[in-house]
Amino acid sequence: MSDPMTLNQRIVLASRPVGAPTPENFRMERVALPDLADGQVLLKTIFLSLDPYMRGRMSDAPSYAAPVEIGEVMTGGAVSRVERSLNPKFQEGDLVVGATGWQSHSINDGRSIIPIPALPSPSMALGVLGMPGMTAYMGLMDIGQPKAGETLVVAAASGAVGSVVGQVAKIKGLRVVGVAGGADKCRYVVDELGFDACIDHKSADFADELAQACPKGIDIYYENVGGKVFDAVVPLLNPKARIPLCGLIASYNAHEAPSGPDRLPLLQRTLLTKRVRIQGFIVFDDYGDRQPEFLSAMAPWVRDGKVKFREDVVDGLEQAPDAFIGLLEGRNFGKLVVRVSRD
Amino acid sequence: MSDPMTLNQRIVLASRPVGAPTPENFRMERVALPDLADGQVLLKTIFLSLDPYMRGRMSDAPSYAAPVEIGEVMTGGAVSRVERSLNPKFQEGDLVVGATGWQSHSINDGRSIIPIPALPSPSMALGVLGMPGMTAYMGLMDIGQPKAGETLVVAAASGAVGSVVGQVAKIKGLRVVGVAGGADKCRYVVDELGFDACIDHKSADFADELAQACPKGIDIYYENVGGKVFDAVVPLLNPKARIPLCGLIASYNAHEAPSGPDRLPLLQRTLLTKRVRIQGFIVFDDYGDRQPEFLSAMAPWVRDGKVKFREDVVDGLEQAPDAFIGLLEGRNFGKLVVRVSRD
Structure with missing residues (x-):
């Protein structure tokens, strides 16, 4: 035919x-x-x-x-x-x-x-019910191991992944600090999504403002950006902090090794002295078999308005x-x- | 009195x-x-x-x-x-x-x-039955999660920690490649400790020799040194590789941030694309309650000559x-x- x-x-x-x-x-x-x-x-x-x-x-x-x-x-x-x-x-x-x-x-x-x-x-x-939502959920839950009372920081906080990370962490009882670009996004993250604070990464005092928003340090940094947010986070990490790593958008366009200083030794020393875990993951490769678990948690949250998007x-x-x-x-x-x- | x-x-x-x-x-x-x-x-x-x-x-x-x-x-x-x-x-x-x-x-x-x-x-x-031995054992077993048939690399392979890491990994059925400084130490690591290979980090072709000794890539890099061994390891890491991090002797004497290039972005990209886990630990802080488990495994191995020191x-x-x-x-x-x- x-x-x-x-x-x-x-x-x-x-x-x-x-x-x-x-x-x-x-x-x-x-x-x-x-x-x-x-x-x-x-x-x-x-x-x-x-x-x-x-x-x-x-x-x-x-x-x-x-x-x-x-x-x-x-x-x-x-x-x-x-x-x-x-x-x-x-x-x-x-x-x-x-x-x-x-x-x-x-x-x-x-x-x-x-x-x-x-x-x-x-x-x-x-x-929220697809790849970005599942990336947010699995990285937070499996690698982040969130505990009530801890502090979580997530960048691109108004975005597809960051917004879900922060809202799920709020449901789990954490203090949640977002990072976003510009006053409009920051206002949305706090007023609509219910984060405890949101710092504008375009601010001249970004690192100081992040530190003030995290008076008890950082227990989970959900890394989906890289770049200068990571640099401001490292000194604030608490012992036994966890860093799920799902993306590095800040460096995706880089096409040559950046010039110095070499930031690797400081990171290594922090990982050692603070006993930090950092782990990259690809959601469907690592957690493909856990999609039913994700959907059975996320769908009711979305339906009930606990997770907005x-x-x-x-x-x-x-x-x-x-x-x-x-x-x-x-x-x-x-x-x-x-x-x-x-x- | x-x-x-x-x-x-x-x-x-x-x-x-x-x-x-x-x-x-x-x-x-x-x-x-x-x-x-x-x-x-x-x-x-x-x-x-x-x-x-x-x-x-x-x-x-x-x-x-x-x-x-x-x-x-x-x-x-x-x-x-x-x-x-x-x-x-x-x-x-x-x-x-x-x-x-x-x-x-x-x-x-x-x-x-x-x-x-x-x-x-x-x-x-x-x-071997004290802090270094327990550091080797817990980092390998808990963070390294060794599986028979995988390839492990450990630096300072003739030292107190590295020698135990490699011998326990051999007991667990892994291919084990050591890194040490000089022909005498390398000979000892292979002939006495039973590693599959040992590469002299003073060799001009160190990175190439390491790659040749790891034809199936690296599944576990037990990091107790830092520095150039780490740089040679990163490109060889397999997907889902694990890096227990217990020490960074190569950088302990550094007193200023090294000049560039900045190696952090490459590491971050590797962690993400290869879905690598790197985790620092302090043995008695993180595993103090597991000393009996360590001793009950290690003491018989030492007694029977399976772990030499x-x-x-x-x-x-x-x-x-x-x-x-x-x-x-x-x-x-x-x-x-x-x-x-x-x-």
Whole structure:
């Protein structure tokens, strides 16, 4: 059987960035999709997730995942609707989530997509109930080992991961101090998300203000940024502090070893004398089997308003490169998603 | 009752070192000990342990333990014999271990010394069955989580900690690669201790030789040195590698932040992309309650020759400063102890 031809709009990697990505690193293409084979489904992308880890995939430096090749579709998680199905497990109209990439349509054999339940907005499957939410939850709970009365600091506190880290830590009884860029984000973090304090990393007195907000030191630093926030945190770490490390957005655009001073010896000495644990993790590699545990904790919190979230929705696939460049600069405010289709 | 006067020979901290310690940082004194009070015991030091951590106590930089004050007796663990006892728990002639310091005699209320059993040499209570042995065992087992077939690297492989780390890892079925300074130490590590390989860190091709000795990468790096060994290890780390961190002797004498390049971003990126765990620990603070577990594992291994040890014995308390300076330079070969008294 021949399909009516579907025209796919897709964004491919045109060239590898040196430093910060530019629009020239991306290219929009329109191509006809092949016919569906038996067992396949045709997906129409509704929401595309934009996340900092994608910067790593644009480079061919050794990493935990293979790079996107030049000319290949940019990688990314998305919520899609099943448009046609030659797979008995999926029906037309089903909503699914999967790493289907920066494109308007995709063809899938059904093995790398999973159905999502009814949600107030399907984009939640890309944020608070998806990869960023699970990253926040597993890193905090498994590596952070939060205890009531302790102090937690998290950067990018208004973002997809940081906002969940802080709210879950509040539920667990910790003092929670966020770090964010600008007064608007800081106000949101304290007034809406309920953090105890939020420090603007653009402040000239950032390190002093962070110290004042942490009078009992820092027991957990949830690291999703790197850079100068880390430097201000290190002297405040308490004995037996834990540092879950899920991202380093501040250094993703770096393309050469920074000049000195060499900060490694100080970190090593702090790890030793304060008996600190620092541990990197990749959520689905390390905790993929614990998704049911995550969802059974998080879904009720979200439903009951104990964990709030904010989305920064950009309209149109063609806006994805610019929105992604802005994400790396901290321009977004909340979980960044692209609405690829309105129908 | 008046005691016959006991003259105590002791070494005090004369001044704080800037960089490597020099003989001028120490001063030998002879003082009369006060009379014994009720509940006290008079101890005569037999063996004094010299360990890298003592360098930290000579500085007043913030650390996990209070510094030795100027004019105070240098801190240190030792095996002593009870000379006189006004404490019902101790009898004349008992051997005990405790942090009694760099001196020929000490007075103790009995609460910070523990009796030691009959051993081939009482100095074993300062090495393989004491603090260094327990440091090796707990860091390897609790943080390292060794699994048969994995590859472990340990530096200072002929030393008090490294030698035990590697031998226990061999018992657990790992491939074990040591790093040591010079051909004699490397030969001993392979031929006597049974490591699979040992690389001389003085070799011009050190990083390449280490890589060749670890064809399957590194799963555990037991860090007790820091410096360039760490740099050579980082690129070889496997996903989910573990780094127990018990010491940084290579940087103990540093007194200013080293010039660049800044190695911290590379380490952070490695921790993230390889999902590495690095954790500092202080053996008695973190694992003090697990001493029975350690002794019940280690004592039979030592008795049966499965864990061998080597001591570097220096004669006379007055030699302690020079021997300690040499320890920081890697001049010792085996666990360094000072024989303070022959009777």
